[in-house]
Amino acid sequence: MDGTPLIRLADVSKVYHLESGDFTALRHISLDINEGEFVALMGPSGSGKSTLMNQLGILDIPSAGEIFIAGRNIAQMTNLERTHMRRDVIGYVFQKFYLIPLLSAYENVEYPLILKYKKRDASGRAAAVLKSVGFDEEMSAHRPNQLSGGQQQRVAIARALVNDPKIILCDEPTGNLDRKTGFQIMDILADLHKKGKTVILVTHDPKIAEYAHRTIQLEDGRVVES
Amino acid sequence: MKGIFFNLSVRSVRLNFLRSLLASIGIVIGVVAISSMGMLGTNMQLLVKDQLTTGINIIMVTPDVVMAEPGSSVSSSNGITDIQLREIRDAAGVNDVIPIDKGSTQFSIGSNDGRGSIYGLDPDDIRSIMNVSEGTTIRGESDAIVGATIASRFDIKIGTRIKIGEPNISVTRPVVRVAGILPAAGLSSSNGINTDNAIIVSDTWYTSQFGEGNLYDQVNIYLKDVSTLTEVEDAIDKKVNRNKEVVRISDSSSRITSVSSTLSSLTTFIMAIGSISLLVAATSIFNVMMMSVSERVQEIGVLLSIGTETGEVRRMFLYEAFILGIIGAGIGGIMSVIIGYSVVSAMIGNTAYFFLPESIVYIPVGMIVGMIVCIISGLYPAWHASNMDPIDALRSE
Numbered sequence: 001m002d003g004t005p006l007i008r009l010a011d012v013s014k015v016y017h018l019e020s021g022d023f024t025a026l027r028h029i030s031l032d033i034n035e036g037e038f039v040a041l042m043g044p045s046g047s048g049k050s051t052l053m054n055q056l057g058i059l060d061i062p063s064a065g066e067i068f069i070a071g072r073n074i075a076q077m078t079n080l081e082r083t084h085m086r087r088d089v090i091g092y093v094f095q096k097f098y099l100i101p102l103l104s105a106y107e108n109v110e111y112p113l114i115l116k117y118k119k120r121d122a123s124g125r126a127a128a129v130l131k132s133v134g135f136d137e138e139m140s141a142h143r144p145n146q147l148s149g150g151q152q153q154r155v156a157i158a159r160a161l162v163n164d165p166k167i168i169l170c171d172e173p174t175g176n177l178d179r180k181t182g183f184q185i186m187d188i189l190a191d192l193h194k195k196g197k198t199v200i201l202v203t204h205d206p207k208i209a210e211y212a213h214r215t216i217q218l219e220d221g222r223v224v225e226s
Numbered sequence: 227m228k229g230i231f232f233n234l235s236v237r238s239v240r241l242n243f244l245r246s247l248l249a250s251i252g253i254v255i256g257v258v259a260i261s262s263m264g265m266l267g268t269n270m271q272l273l274v275k276d277q278l279t280t281g282i283n284i285i286m287v288t289p290d291v292v293m294a295e296p297g298s299s300v301s302s303s304n305g306i307t308d309i310q311l312r313e314i315r316d317a318a319g320v321n322d323v324i325p326i327d328k329g330s331t332q333f334s335i336g337s338n339d340g341r342g343s344i345y346g347l348d349p350d351d352i353r354s355i356m357n358v359s360e361g362t363t364i365r366g367e368s369d370a371i372v373g374a375t376i377a378s379r380f381d382i383k384i385g386t387r388i389k390i391g392e393p394n395i396s397v398t399r400p401v402v403r404v405a406g407i408l409p410a411a412g413l414s415s416s417n418g419i420n421t422d423n424a425i426i427v428s429d430t431w432y433t434s435q436f437g438e439g440n441l442y443d444q445v446n447i448y449l450k451d452v453s454t455l456t457e458v459e460d461a462i463d464k465k466v467n468r469n470k471e472v473v474r475i476s477d478s479s480s481r482i483t484s485v486s487s488t489l490s491s492l493t494t495f496i497m498a499i500g501s502i503s504l505l506v507a508a509t510s511i512f513n514v515m516m517m518s519v520s521e522r523v524q525e526i527g528v529l530l531s532i533g534t535e536t537g538e539v540r541r542m543f544l545y546e547a548f549i550l551g552i553i554g555a556g557i558g559g560i561m562s563v564i565i566g567y568s569v570v571s572a573m574i575g576n577t578a579y580f581f582l583p584e585s586i587v588y589i590p591v592g593m594i595v596g597m598i599v600c601i602i603s604g605l606y607p608a609w610h611a612s613n614m615d616p617i618d619a620l621r622s623e
């Protein structure tokens with residue numbers, strides 16, 4: 001990548017405007033993350049980890065400072081371009097899985113492909129990705145509410161992967177799972193990292209953070225260690 | 227592409243089937259109201275128009291009333307002379323021309339007194355323009371035929387005798403014998419004569435009693451071809467009126483346009499009343515759509531955060547409104563046939579026109595209006611859903 005980081009934050013701040021006054025959730029954060037890194041984002045509750053993840057996931061734009069992802073300045077993109085970036089470059093995995101309740105496991109994974117190619121998937125990619133995360137094929141037709149937490153998170157990871165994004169963002173992906181299942185999910189993420197994905201992960205659990213090769217510590221909206 | 231979003235909408239409707247169905251009932255009622263009101267009005271128009279057009283091929287020529295000169299007390303209605311009649315016949319060409327004497331008279335049947343019109347026509351003409359429903363046409367000198375209203379009011383039978391003229395003890399009144407009774411004509415008198423409340427006698431009898439000599443009160447021209455109406459009217463006008471208005475020439479076409487325009491504004495009016503129910507329907511669809519959006523806020527947040535375009539989210543909710551519309555309009559369309567048919571047959575008593583395109587078209591019209599109302603009601607909820615902030619939407623519980 002000739003020196004250019006995949007993700008660059010330059011003096012990023014995020015201020016929430018509340019009735020009770022302004023609240024600064026991120027303070028002057030500057031960070032580079034290179035392609036192929038496996039980063040754990042840690043810090044006490046309320047320190048701004050999710051807020052930072054939302055900036056990285058282009059769900060939000062910073063109040064000040066600039067973010068570059070894959071060489072593009074997020075603030076200068078149109079809404080539609082940001083949407084397409086979320087679809088094609090970033091895969092988001094949530095703590096609460098957030099599968100689409102009206103779609104089956106298979107359809108949830110197929111969904112981003114349909115968004116991208118504007119047609120149903122005939123390549124078998126959705127099924128292949130589901131299989132690659134160890135999801136039981138027989139459960140493909142089940143709706144999310146018929147699946148266990150671990151199964152749901154596998155589907156969610158498959159959904160995040162299916163458009164072959166460069167970046168996988170995981171906000172406490174094991175937070176709603178028991179330890180054993182949590183480690184299984186982490187094994188999947190470690191495997192993805194091995195295959196070249198850039199993985200950024202929020203966790204409170206030092207054991208989980210051990211999977212990562214770099215830890216960024218947030219406190220009160222500031223990076224205290226990276 | 228349509229596939230997945232349409233599927234999501236179908237599933238959402240199915241998930242909340244009862245609620246969706248209830249919301250659609252508003253649309254059903256609106257569609258039924260619009261289409262049955264429209265059909266009712268149209269059937270009424272068609273019926274009335276058909277009845278009115280029965281007499282449309284008739285030109286009526288009447289003497290112009292000569293207005294009194296200022297200072298003079300004379301104001302007279304001359305009647306149409308034999309010369310004018312001949313001119314009319316000339317102008318009318320191949321069409322039948324029938325001169326008519328007419329007046330109004332008192333009469334008595336037994337001990338009952340009444341008042342009505344009396345017409346004097348040549349018995350041959352009577353035969354050609356009137357068909358009795360009972361008895362025979364006029365054959366003898368003092369035969370008469372009577373209209374249906376008079377016949378039923380005075381309980382007239384064939385052979386009943388009618389004394390014509392003012393009841394007056396000192397004078398013996400002339401008497402006619404009823405030879406035939408005419409069917410009820412209503413508005414649709416096919417001969418241009420209001421026979422329902424009339425006594426028709428031969429012209430010779432009429433002249434002998436009311437003695438207007440060779441002046442006629444009206445001349446009717448029966449056109450063989452309706453399209454020659456203005457042509458013939460112009461010819462008569464040119465021939466008889468020359469440079470002074472001596473006869474008035476009229477037909478019923480203006481009456482038809484005025485009646486049907488009245489009826490069509492009436493139709494519009496009752497349809498407007500029907501569409502008020504669609505306003506109620508719009509509210510319930512709007513309500514259900516807003517419920518659907520607010521129940522799925524988190525889902526919308528997910529859709530947006532994994533790269534669904536705002537237009538796609540909007541479309542998903544518009545499909546949902548569309549589906550509600552399809553359900554409502556579909557049921558409404560079927561019910562419109564049944565209810566519309568019942569209303570038309572109950573209120574007009576004649577369903578002969580019901581399946582004509584002019585009438586039945588109100589069913590698709592009602593359905594389309596219902597669909598449009600549905601989609602319009604879904605516009606704001608869909609816009610609202612697609613413009614959510616994904617983070618706020620995800621955080622909502």
Ligand SMILES: Nc1ncnc2c1ncn2[C@@H]1O[C@H](COP(=O)(O)OP(=O)(O)OP(=O)(O)O)[C@@H](O)[C@H]1O
Nearest residue numbers: 016018023025043044045046047048049050051052
């Ligand atoms: N949409 C918002 N509006 C207002 N304040 C917000 C909003 N989102 C986050 N905050 C505030 O910003 C701060 C950081 O929140 P954030 O969710 O980033 O914390 P976190 O590090 O992810 O915490 P946790 O470990 O509990 O998930 C918190 O004090 C929170 O109240």
Ligand SMILES: [Mg+2]
Nearest residue numbers: 049050051171
């Ligand atoms: Mg958080």
